[in-house]
Amino acid sequence: MKTIAIVPGALALAIAQLLSTPAHAQEVAQADQNTTTELPKVEVRERRPQDDLMSLMLRAEHEGDRLTHDEVVANCVLLLFAGHETTTNLLGNGLFHLLRHPAQATLLRAHLHGAVEELLRYDGPVPATVKIATEDVAWHGRTIRRGDMVMPFMASANRDPRQFPDPDTLDVRRAPERHVAFAAGMHFCLGAWLARLEARIVLDAVFRRLPELSLAPAEPRWKPMIFLRGLESLPIAWTRIERSDA
Numbered sequence: 001m002k003t004i005a006i007v008p009g010a011l012a013l014a015i016a017q018l019l020s021t022p023a024h025a026q027e028v029a030q031a032d033q034n035t036t037t038e039l040p041k042v043e044v045r046e047r048r049p050q051d052d053l054m055s056l057m058l059r060a061e062h063e064g065d066r067l068t069h070d071e072v073v074a075n076c077v078l079l080l081f082a083g084h085e086t087t088t089n090l091l092g093n094g095l096f097h098l099l100r101h102p103a104q105a106t107l108l109r110a111h112l113h114g115a116v117e118e119l120l121r122y123d124g125p126v127p128a129t130v131k132i133a134t135e136d137v138a139w140h141g142r143t144i145r146r147g148d149m150v151m152p153f154m155a156s157a158n159r160d161p162r163q164f165p166d167p168d169t170l171d172v173r174r175a176p177e178r179h180v181a182f183a184a185g186m187h188f189c190l191g192a193w194l195a196r197l198e199a200r201i202v203l204d205a206v207f208r209r210l211p212e213l214s215l216a217p218a219e220p221r222w223k224p225m226i227f228l229r230g231l232e233s234l235p236i237a238w239t240r241i242e243r244s245d246a
């Protein structure tokens with residue numbers, strides 16, 4: 001059996017190059033050289049299981065079938081990278097749009113659940129994905145042939161006026177349960193509930209603790225990517241309020 005050890009530097013760099021801009025990939029490489037943190041190697045968890053996800057995957061069994069070494073590594077990599085930048089970008093995009101629409105921000109606390117769904121619909125962090133057809137599919141008068149590459153644009157579906165009246169308006173009271181920011185079907189995002197929870201907690205805390213937060217005059221910078229949508233920088237301003245008990 002071929003074994004892969006997780007080498008944080010090489011792996012992070014390779015994935016950052018796939019997902020990100022060259023400058024960002026370089027930053028990841030640099031950060032990694034400076035870090036002393038090591039991801040646990042699968043062999044270590046095989047010898048000494050702990051109370052963590054990797055040990056759980058190594059022990060998992062279904063009708064006598066178990067995950068191979070490589071599958072455990074692949075799943076760890078998938079979870080790490082599928083879960084990190086996506087949620088980071090949801091927080092950044094969400095903050096940006098709420099600051100652009102202060103009236104919506106004031107409704108946040110009363111509509112927290114719906115607000116996060118609306119932010120996912122309005123400007124979600126994963127605008128598109130790629131699929132390869134495993135069989136011929138008839139689709140609106142055309143045939144997608146087995147082996148064809150298809151790029152579903154969820155961002156476009158999420159602005160479909162047949163599903164969402166006045167789709168270009170951000171409305172946190174909308175509660176758009178039918179959005180597809182986490183895709184749909186058998187590959188529906190595994191971390192959707194975690195991401196939603198994180199966004200509710202963070203956005204609520206930010207607006208509660210920094211009510212005077214606003215956009216600074218400088219333009220925000222977006223990362224030049226198609227498959228992930230997120231901010232490289234978001235200049236913001238706030239006034240420091242002196243507390244009387246300080």
Ligand code: HEM
Pocket residue numbers: 078079082083084086087090124125126129130181182183186187188189190191192194195196
């Ligand atoms: C706002 C945050 C997130 C968004 C918008 C998002 C979006 C997506 C999308 C669109 C897919 C489907 C990709 C495809 O079929 O090509 C997906 C799959 C996946 N996501 Fe997320 N994701 C988010 C957060 C997370 C988090 C926090 C985790 C894990 C901790 C995670 C783990 C995964 C995994 C493992 C898959 C693959 C599921 C499968 O193929 O069965 N995601 N995500």
